[in-house]
Amino acid sequence: MNINRCRNCGTKFLVARSVCPKCGKEDFEHVPARSGIVLESVELIATPDPYPDRYYLVLLDVDDVKVFCRSQEKLREGSQADIQDDELGPTCRKA
Amino acid sequence: MMSVISDVSFTRFGKRPEGLLDLVAESALPIARRYGRDIDFIVFSNSYSGEFSDMSGVNNLISTRLSMDDVPSMRVDNTSGSGGSAVMVADSLIRSGNASNVLVIGAEKMTGYPTKKSTRIIASLLHPEERSAGISLPSLAAFMTRSYLKEFDAPRESVARVAVKNHHNGSLNPYAHFQSEVTLEEVMASRVIADPLRIFEFCPVSDGAVSMLMTSDENRDSFGNDHVEILGVGYSSGTSSLSYRDSLTTIGSVRRSSEMAFRRSKLTPNYMDVVELHDMAAVLEIIESEDAGFFKKGHGWEAVMNGETEIGGPRPINTSGGLNSKGHPIGASGVAQAGEIYLQITGKAEKRQIKDAHLGFSLSMAGFGNNATAIVYGGAS
Numbered sequence: 104m105n106i107n108r109c110r111n112c113g114t115k116f117l118v119a120r121s122v123c124p125k126c127g128k129e130d131f132e133h134v135p136a137r138s139g140i141v142l143e144s145v146e147l148i149a150t151p152d153p154y155p156d157r158y159y160l161v162l163l164d165v166d167d168v169k170v171f172c173r174s175q176e177k178l179r180e181g182s183q184a185d186i187q188d189d190e191l192g193p194t195c196r197k198a
Numbered sequence: 199m200m201s202v203i204s205d206v207s208f209t210r211f212g213k214r215p216e217g218l219l220d221l222v223a224e225s226a227l228p229i230a231r232r233y234g235r236d237i238d239f240i241v242f243s244n245s246y247s248g249e250f251s252d253m254s255g256v257n258n259l260i261s262t263r264l265s266m267d268d269v270p271s272m273r274v275d276n277t278s279g280s281g282g283s284a285v286m287v288a289d290s291l292i293r294s295g296n297a298s299n300v301l302v303i304g305a306e307k308m309t310g311y312p313t314k315k316s317t318r319i320i321a322s323l324l325h326p327e328e329r330s331a332g333i334s335l336p337s338l339a340a341f342m343t344r345s346y347l348k349e350f351d352a353p354r355e356s357v358a359r360v361a362v363k364n365h366h367n368g369s370l371n372p373y374a375h376f377q378s379e380v381t382l383e384e385v386m387a388s389r390v391i392a393d394p395l396r397i398f399e400f401c402p403v404s405d406g407a408v409s410m411l412m413t414s415d416e417n418r419d420s421f422g423n424d425h426v427e428i429l430g431v432g433y434s435s436g437t438s439s440l441s442y443r444d445s446l447t448t449i450g451s452v453r454r455s456s457e458m459a460f461r462r463s464k465l466t467p468n469y470m471d472v473v474e475l476h477d478m479a480a481v482l483e484i485i486e487s488e489d490a491g492f493f494k495k496g497h498g499w500e501a502v503m504n505g506e507t508e509i510g511g512p513r514p515i516n517t518s519g520g521l522n523s524k525g526h527p528i529g530a531s532g533v534a535q536a537g538e539i540y541l542q543i544t545g546k547a548e549k550r551q552i553k554d555a556h557l558g559f560s561l562s563m564a565g566f567g568n569n570a571t572a573i574v575y576g577g578a579s
Contacts, residue, residue: 104327116439116441117439117441118442119325143344145337145340145341145344145393147391148391149314149317149336149392150314150332151314151318151321151332152317153318158332160333160341162341169440169442171440171441172331173331173332192330192331192332
């Protein structure tokens with residue numbers, strides 16, 4: 104998983120944009136998101152195809168950018184989590 | 199010039215064996231039989247005809263189905279908010295003089311697939327970078343509920359009480375998907391979908407259609423005696439990137455669209471006799487009731503606990519049963535909100551009728567607040 108960072112003003116965000124929402128410039132770098140702090144986690148029992156039938160969705164703070172990832176275990180708020188991509192998308196686990 | 203709603207026709211919402219075009223015809227025919235020759239535009243609110251019914255260009259399929267082949271038509275696709283957008287488009291067509299008498303139809307056919315597949319289809323409105331984590335719309339409501347309960351020290355029960363109220367209202371609505379009441383205990387004992395929210399706190403997956411005849415105040419006398427005026431429409435967008443939002447307990451598009459609708463109607467929330475909000479999940483009704491200006495931020499849950507939002511309370515919300523109990527056939531929902539306000543203001547809401555309802559408000563929301571359309575309605579005459 105990568106975070107987008109504007110090379111002009113330093114604004115960071117998760118979802119790809121062609122224009123910086125702060126300064127309007129169009130030059131970005133991609134910074135790998137490897138770990139973050141757990142803000143909230145929610146157990147999801149009705150899940151979308153093709154994901155497993157049950158998992159935790161975790162909202163992480165990665166260097167002041169919010170990031171969602173999937174976890175098989177409940178992660179405590181305020182704890183550190185490592186991020187890793189699997190074939191479906193970003194996952195995280197206790198650091 | 200002002201636009202008015204002059205007629206409304208619902209199908210029963212629920213798990214229906216009929217296809218999309220059959221449902222559309224069922225809702226539209228009572229209006230088309232009366233006024234078909236006068237209709238000069240069809241606006242069709244629908245979002246997922248391709249995904250669920252393998253159809254595109256569906257507005258023209260509908261106009262031919264109704265033998266209104268030459269009547270210009272368009273489909274308005276704005277996910278869950280399609281219905282409010284369709285009413286806004288019809289209002290604009292009429293007020294600009296581009297159309298005189300508009301048939302607004304909202305419909306969705308959704309029950310053909312397993313829940314896992316329909317959850318995936320609905321989640322396609324999310325950005326790939328967020329969706330790839332396995333997010334569903336219900337999971338976002340769970341995040342929102344946790345944040346709200348924590349931030350405002352609200353009891354968990356307050357969210358469940360929205361579902362109890364809306365199931366009661368739905369039991370009084372012959373068009374609702376769910377026609378039976380649930381108790382607080384039943385809600386709290388029902389299956390968890392996205393912790394802490396349980397199945398009765400989410401809208402069901404539903405099929406259904408609703409049609410309305412909209413015209414101008416100048417033409418209204420040609421279309422019966424029961425009219426409801428569109429006094430003001432507001433619309434706004436918020437970022438579609440959930441990770442880019444500052445707060446999960448307020449929805450900017452709801453706040454801004456509501457402010458605009460009230461400003462344009464020269465009215466305030468206090469004047470509204472009947473209100474329909476977009477309660478895809480029960481917590482959304484509380485948060486929207488604050489963002490639209492009916493209660494102060496952080497106090498919406500108290501109004502629910504005090505019974506203020508019930509039929510018979512000072513601020514009735516979702517007398518139709520809301521999406522929670524009436525069902526949420528995506529393209530139909532926003533049109534059905536306008537339809538409920540029409541029935542209330544014209545005194546045709548039967549068992550769920552609000553006494554002396556003259557002014558109403560509806561909030562139709564797309565995505566998880568990606569955009570919203572707020573409408574203020576008034577005066578039967």
